[in-house]
Amino acid sequence: MKRSELISRFLIAAGTLLAVGAPLFFWSRTPLIHARMAEDGGWNPDVIQAEVGKPLHIKITSDDVVHGFAVGQMEMQSVDILPGKVTDITLNFDKPGIYTFFCTRWCGLNHWRMRGTIEVSGSPSDPEPVSPPLYVSLDLDLDAPHEAPLIPATQPSAINGQSLAVTNSITLSNEDYLTHSPYDVFAELKNTSLTESQRWDVVAYLWQTNTTPESLANGKELYAENCAACHGENGAGDGVFADDLAAAGESSMQTMEGAVDMMMQTPVDFTDSQRMLGASPALLQGKILRGGMGTGMPMWGAIFTEEQIWDLIAYIYAFQFDYQH
């Protein structure tokens, strides 16, 4: 064989090897976490291993639309994951445990199902006592009806209620606030000389005294990011996904493994006074922590801190009460 033929064959073989080998080599050495809409698989992989005290470097890319990445119960800003782009994230864990990471962008009907876990190993340096959530210690049935038998004719005003409460020395401790529905408190005020409308105003004021402007602002932000897609910006259960959720019903869930018995439902309307004034903060905490158990309402226990949930609840009551000063 002539030398030129030999060299040509070598160059072709080398070029082919390079064209095949180089992409495969770099691809195999760049482990990516892929984000896809939940219907198409969600996060892949959805379980990540990490160690306490050892920074976790991850590269995430989106295979379809814009997603977001955040880790529940951690102080971190959510990061956008853009289609076809790679985002580098470094996480540090100081406590072992199972953390939940989740999508923070409304990427589709099953957006809230985009969750994964980070299993952080290591010895706990400072074990913390764990107490059950309030709804468990109160033994509340989260699925029992809790409608208020009576609702106000107009939206109760905290500012009107303030003078009435001060005049009549009416207060509400935080413990009572957490364990009573607005209607419970309204009912307990029946022995006063106040009219029904005034009693509701006082309830609005008492609810306001059990929160702060900072809590409400934080709750509002959390609500806008995590709840408004379904429950609507104004709490009316008319978020951008609401119609699709109701229309999709069972069919939308059948693509998800192990979820065929579930049934999407129209999101709860937080402006529904009968429902909301009959619910105590402890009950709402349970619903948020646990989720709707097959209704399409996700469980947020692994995502929100306790403080965040109370802030969120305080904000949700703002759909019932006029808190303006």
Next chain:
Amino acid sequence: MAKIELTRIPFIKNALKSRYPQLAVFIVMLIGYIFAILAGLIGTPVGSHNFSIVFVWIAWWAILILVAVPFFGRGWCAVCPIPLPGEWLQRGAVLSPPDKRPKWLNLRVPKMFRNIWLQNISFLLLALFSSVLLTTPNITGIVLAAMLFAAIGLSTVFERRAFCRYLCPVGGFIGLYSQTAPIELRIKDKQVCVTCEGKPCYNGSQAGYGCPWDVFPGGLTKNTYCGLCMECIRTCPHDNIAVNLRPFSADLAKPSTRMDEAFKAFIMLGSAIIYAGVLLGPWGAFKDAAYNVGSGAWFIYAAAFLAIIFVVLPSLFTLGILNTKNTLSLKQRFASLSTALIPLGLMFWVAFSLSFVLTNASYIIAALSDPLGLGWDLFGTANATWQPMLTSMLAPAQTLALVGGLIWSARTAQKAAGEVKVSPIPVIVYCFIATSLMLWLLL
């Protein structure tokens, strides 16, 4: 305008006669092609950031339809990497002179397939699935790989470049439109070929291989089936092969009489019109139908696509030329007069392609730095934002292309009608209506 023989220039002649420059280009193209397959299969599924989609369907297509075909005819075929592995396997060599004993089966392609109907079908298959093919990297990777393996398979069964000549989905229209290009490969003196013994340009010799495109250069009158592989320049013992610069559309002066080529013109014209309406138009339902491959709406879209190309457009054309009676049969007049649709179709494709190429060209810059979507930034352009280019030029350029195409096709119609001795008016009216429709769809 007279022809200018480019091969008179020693640099060009030597560059074409030597195998090494071509081999260097081949190796680079093959590496790029294989990389595109790999990128499609393992790179990001996001088409706008994947090398396979961005470089094949935006960069390559732009070069092909806006530069290569109009100015170099089958210039792309001259450097296309798809037939190379099969051809090297078939020859058992890359550079060495041909072995006297044929490798593999070396069968002749059956006569019934020696036309471009298979290319018409393969193009339509890709066209019907184009919305998915053009946006889904792994589908693009699979199709690119399938073409490579099909070419290898055909090379082991049939003689010469059977894939290029009879099956390649793009080879058919490149051949059709190459007739308009200002470049050609032709013999210098017919008498030399008549008296040439052994016809090494077709049968091969120690100097090189017989025409891979199954063409006898001595009989070349149009570009359609000459792949510009330059093998005949190497094998001709009489230095009788020339590459010429010539006026545009010189081949169209002698209209074709073949129905496969006539329908190719309708396929290309119809596809450009349908794409302009479906992919660039404001009708979401059409777009959804085209994208939801396999759905009921897609089947309706596919049926409509084929009906427009094979029934509506040819029927209207036939109706137009019915009264142009002369001694030739309607079929012959149909085939000859459809020559006028060749420049028109080419300019329709130029106008259509300008839209999406200028809109999406900025993806090329980002994909260069991160071709696989692995987070690389090789040239610091990975985060270049998407931005349509030369938007103010788009509408004037498209108008120029379409109106220019109409004038060009009218002139071609005059020549074709003169050849078959009928009036060109119906064909010109047909071209005018088609151009008006295209202008309305694009602007």
